[in-house]
Amino acid sequence: MTDETQEKQQPKTRWYRQTTIWAIIISVVALLLSQFPHIRAWIPKNDIKVEIGNRITIRPVLGISGYDIVIDLKNIGNRRLNISNLGLELVYPNGTTRHVPAESYLRVLAGQTESQNLTITSIKLNAGDGWTETVSFFPIASPSEEEEENRIILQISESIFSKARKFGPRGFAHTFTIEAEKRFADEAIAYFHRRFDLEKGTYKASISCTMNGLKVMLKKFEFTLYEHHIKTCKLQTEDYKYGYGVYLPFNENKLISPLISEK
DSSP: OOHHHHHHHSOOOOGGGOHHHHHHHHHHHHHHHHTHHHHHHHSOOOOEEEEEOSBOEEEEETTEEEEEEEEEEEEOSSSOEEEEEEEEEEEOTTSOEEEEEEEEEEEEOTTOSSEEEEEOOEEEEOTTOEEEEEEEEOOOOOHHHHHHHHHHHHHHHHHHHHHHHTTTHHHHHTGGGOOOOHHHHHHHHHHHHHHOOOOSEEEEEEEEEEETTEEEEEEEEEEEEOHHHHHHHHHGGGGGGGTBTTTBOOOGGGOBOOBEEEO
16 A cells, blocks of 8 residues: 555544634633623613612702702713703603703812802713712793782892891891891792692603703602691791791791602
8 A cells, every 4th residue: 555545534623623723712712702802892782870869859949949969979880971952851740741851069168168059061071980969950030920919029129227227236247137128928828829730649750861962761769648748837927927938948847848759
């Protein structure tokens, strides 16, 4: 038998049985896996984690309700997020819907003990960044509503200040004991009741925004108002004659903060 015949009769080793080829394949796979985190970074990923506080504070200003909610945002994607048009969507127990835009947020500034209202425009978060603030949502008043509100506020404040002047410096130090003229307080109370629209029952709510140009739903939740909540809000009008809830801060005991149930 010739050498050529012997070579033809010897079985050939298949490629998948060759250790050299497998060594090359394993090396290539290991290289790809080692670069996987970098490869993932090439793929844009806009993602955000949202948490909210367990209560929502409701402030009816001359009858129109504003809402304060602690919101925690965390950019868990790999691209910078530009968040704007933050808003609160409400569905009342009777089916009425309301859109309430974010107006400002509360922050305790360095070296200060009291919080300040800062206007909210847009929130910019780099990858891994977070943002936690108490956001105030309040309806936008029409020009006629704003004019009427300012007129009522001015009447109450001027009435109290005109009486305070009679007591000199001592009067301005104790304005809480001075009452506005009854007709001005009564007008403010009547205005409150014309516009107040909160009712008992469960409210469905959601927080939305525009994120990198796209409309995004951030969080859904519910809260329930009971009879004592409604009565407490209406009791705020008893302080209008002193200016509280009109041009002075609310009486804290007459603010309501129902529990939130996340959906």
